[in-house]
Amino acid sequence: MNDESVGVVETKYYNIDEPIELDSGEVLNDVTVAYETYGELNKEKSNAILICHALTGDAHAAGWHKGDKKPGWWEIVIGPGKAIDSEKYFIICSTVLGGCKGTTGPSSINPETGKEYGLDFPVITIKDMVKVQKKLIDSFGINQLAAIIGGSMGGMQVLQWMVTYPKMMKKAIPIATSAM
Helix, strand or coil: CCCCCCCECCCEEEEECCCEECCCCCEECCEEEEEEEECCCCCCCCCEEEEECCCCCCCCCCCECCCCCCCCCCCCCECCCCCECCCCCEEEEECCCCCCCCCCCCCCECCCCCCECHHHCCCCCHHHHHHHHHHHHHHCCCCCEEEEEEECHHHHHHHHHHHHCCCCEEEEEEECCCCC
């Protein structure tokens, strides 16, 4: 680990207490969101940045998990003195709904059956992913993000944030993405 890393980090979990109505009309109960944070949230709660990951990403965007052989997927960009400076910003990255790396998805236990959802997991949209991210952001008491940044499928999430919650961010940075 180099001196410019955010260091050893831990994935945290947020449980959403209310049902999530999906675009499909189906409802998910007991949704859990895996997320990591880097830096400190200021008193005004005005320095938060949401990072949205690509299809194969997850909440582990920077730093090291104990025993890792490599750092988070965007370690080169997130950390002290880097483009997304963890000494200036409070950075949040969550695994998307359906992502299966800690956030509710097909490998999660369906509370209705007591078994993994598997193929019974409902069809989800980018808008559903953003709805769950918004619940996580609300749990911090953040009224407006300094920025939302994401590439590829993460960029599609940024675009959806712009449409669904246009006043929730000062800046939106979609990278290497397409229109939805």
